[in-house]
Structure formats: C-alpha cells, structure tokens
Amino acid sequence: MTPARHPEHxxxxxxxxxxxxxxxxxxxxHVSSADAEAAPCLxxxxxxxxxxxxxxxxxxxxxxxxxxxxxxxxxxRIADERRHGERLAEAxxxxxxxxxxxxxxxxxxxxxxxSGMEQINATLNQALADAADELLAIQPHTTHTHQLTPDRRAxxxxxxxxxxxxxxxxxxxxxxxxxxxxxxxxxxxxxxxDVEARTLDExxxxxxxxxxxxxxxxxxxxxxxxxxxxxTALVTFLATAFDRLWRLGTPMYPEAVRRxxxxxxxxxxxxxxxxxxxxxxxxxxxxxLGMNIRTARVHIAKLAATxxxxxxxxxxxxxxxxxxxxxxx
Numbered sequence: 001m002t003p004a005r006h007p008e009h010x011x012x013x014x015x016x017x018x019x020x021x022x023x024x025x026x027x028x029x030h031v032s033s034a035d036a037e038a039a040p041c042l043x044x045x046x047x048x049x050x051x052x053x054x055x056x057x058x059x060x061x062x063x064x065x066x067x068x069x070x071x072x073x074x075x076x077r078i079a080d081e082r083r084h085g086e087r088l089a090e091a092x093x094x095x096x097x098x099x100x101x102x103x104x105x106x107x108x109x110x111x112x113x114x115s116g117m118e119q120i121n122a123t124l125n126q127a128l129a130d131a132a133d134e135l136l137a138i139q140p141h142t143t144h145t146h147q148l149t150p151d152r153r154a155x156x157x158x159x160x161x162x163x164x165x166x167x168x169x170x171x172x173x174x175x176x177x178x179x180x181x182x183x184x185x186x187x188x189x190x191x192x193x194d195v196e197a198r199t200l201d202e203x204x205x206x207x208x209x210x211x212x213x214x215x216x217x218x219x220x221x222x223x224x225x226x227x228x229x230x231x232t233a234l235v236t237f238l239a240t241a242f243d244r245l246w247r248l249g250t251p252m253y254p255e256a257v258r259r260x261x262x263x264x265x266x267x268x269x270x271x272x273x274x275x276x277x278x279x280x281x282x283x284x285x286x287x288x289l290g291m292n293i294r295t296a297r298v299h300i301a302k303l304a305a306t307x308x309x310x311x312x313x314x315x316x317x318x319x320x321x322x323x324x325x326x327x328x329x
Contacts (some may be wrong), residue, residue, distance in 0.1 A: 001081045006038075011070060018042050025060035033058060110231040113219055120216075120226045121152075127210045128159050135163060136209040136242045137172040140290070157190055164193025172197045173245055175290035176268070179252050188253045198249030201271035202288050204241075212239045269303040272296065273319045276303075 010016060014022070018039040024032045025048060033056045042048040047066055048058040061069075114120045128135065160170060170191070176199040178184050188197060205225075208216040215238045219225035229235055265273070268289075275285045286296035300315075307322060309315035 002085040006040055009041065011047070011066075014045075015039065015041060018047075021046055025058065026063070030057045030059045032269070057103060103147075110229070110234075112228040112230075114216075114226040114228055116224060123228060124208065124216055125155075125159055127214050127216075128163055131163055131168060131211045132166060133168055133211045135160070135168065135170045136212075136239060136246075137170070137208075138203050138205075138207040138242065138245070139172060139174050139178075140203050140205060157187065160195075161191055161193070164191060164195060169194035170196070171242075171246060173203055173242070173249055174199050174252065175203055176201050176271075177290040178249070179250075195253070196251070198246060199252045200245060200249050203245070203267070207238060207242065209235065209239050209242060210222060212236065215239075264308060265303065266299075269299055269306070272299050273303060276300070277316050277319050 007015065011218060018041045021031060021035060021039045022042055022080070024035075025042075029066060030051060031048070035051075036042060036048060036058050047061055048071070051057040051059050054090065114123055164170065170193075172195075174181075174184065177200050184197075188195060195309070205218055210216075212235060213230070213232075213236045215229040217227050217229065218240075219227045229238070271289055272285055275288065282293055282296050282300065286293040287302075289296065291299075303319075304310075304315050307318040309318050
C-alpha cells in the first residue's frame, strides 16, 4: 500500500509529525534518516541536516539559528516584494496618465479572472464585507464548502453572520440530495437572521451574487479559477435566473417541506424518469441529480417495479404512456 503523501507546508505551519521529531532530535542530538521519512519537511525546511560523521544520521539545527535564518529570509522576501512594487509603479505611471479608451481610468473591471483559492477567497470576502443587502448562492452537490478546513469554515460562517447582522439576507439553493446533509444543516443552525435554503433536483454550477452588483462563477473545472462579474447586465441576468430557480425550489430551511409522491412515484423517481426518456445513461443521471450511480440504479429499479417494466426499453415506453411527466409535482 502506497503511504500517504506528506502535505506541503511552511515552517510556521509545522506538522505534528515534524514538530515531535524535531523535539526528539533536539533532546537526543540526532535522529536516523529512516525516522525522518515520516516527516521529510524537516530536511526540506532546513531544520535537520546530515551528520558529517554519519550520513544516515540527521542532526538538528539549533532553534535560535533556524529562527534567525528564517527571519532573514523573510526580510529578504519583503524587500524583494517592495522593489517589485516600486518597479510596477514606475512601469505603470505613464500608462495611468493615459487612462482608459474614453480618456478616463476604470477603477473596477467588469470581468476579472481570479486565480487560486487565496485570491478567490480574499475577493469574495471583501465583496461580502462591503455587502449590505443580500447573498444569493447556488451550491451544487460538488460544492467545496464542506471540504474547507475548520478555520476557513469558521471564517466563512462569521462572514455570513456579519452580513445577517447588518440586516442582509441569505438565500441558497442546494441539490436535493443535500436536504438531509448534517454539515449543511449544522451550518444553518449556527446562523441567526434572515436566511433560507431550498433544493432542486438539478442546479447549475456554483454561483454567488452579492447585492445584485457583483457575481462569482467558476472559470475552470478544478475551481482554481473564478470569474468576478461586475457587468450590470450580466449580474442582473444571473440574479434573475436565480430568482426563477428559487421559486421552483422545495423549502429546506428554516422549515423543510416533504414533496408528495404521485401514484407511487416519488419526486426523486419523477426526476429520474424525465432524464430516462431523454436517453441518458445511468452515469449521467447520477451526476446530474447529485447521487452515486448505485443509488441511481436502485431508484431506476424501483421505478421499473412501480410501472411494471421488465426492460430498459420498456421502461421508457411505460413512462411516456403513464403520463407521470405531464403531472405537476
């Protein structure tokens, strides 16, 4: 079995394994190279170095020496950044005098690509800090929100609560498969104010609209890029699309509503039936409805049993003949 890859981190975020091994090395004067395999960061960060007398033995750098070296490196980086900023200001100074195409400089671009989670989160946090009215959000089943570290999750919660405390409101649309998610429900139980959530069988990719003046959407599949939208027409379009999806959603919080079954066909099976008659595969159905393929096949089997189907081809025919797709849920 391949061991888990050691996470990359800086010396200021020294991992538990690295901290313990470094303490041991300081106490005992050295550790073996084999011991350091569990915490390769110590060698990479320069806190351990091979012994001159025995290359299989690693000796610790004194903490005071390591700290001085790291502080000096930090000061050098700050100086480099300062010089970089001065060069940028010097290069752009004549360009700033020219202004934009209409003779004036544009302070805020209408479309901007944000690269990396740090920049994305910082820009979103600033937009929400400036917000006064509302946050509209669509969180698909692949949302990264519940993959955040505890610190970032707490910061996001505090950021949303601050908006609510200013009299704003939050409206969020989730995939219907998240209606009983402990993580989602726990988050709402910690918020106080005008906050509501609804669900749909299918939602769009992630969307955040702040005060109907700025929107954020993913710019690549990995979500390492995001598009900040400040074009009034585009933001209005996105907010209107959200409003229409919101009206179609099933209330989830603060009060959940159970969708009724029709003639033995559950709302989940109804959504699956609609995709089946379009000719989609089990994998596509599972992805669009936010479930794993095994669960999708269980629902398809139950739908087939309800309609008395003995084959996939017959199931499509029976769905069309039953008229279940013509009825209101």
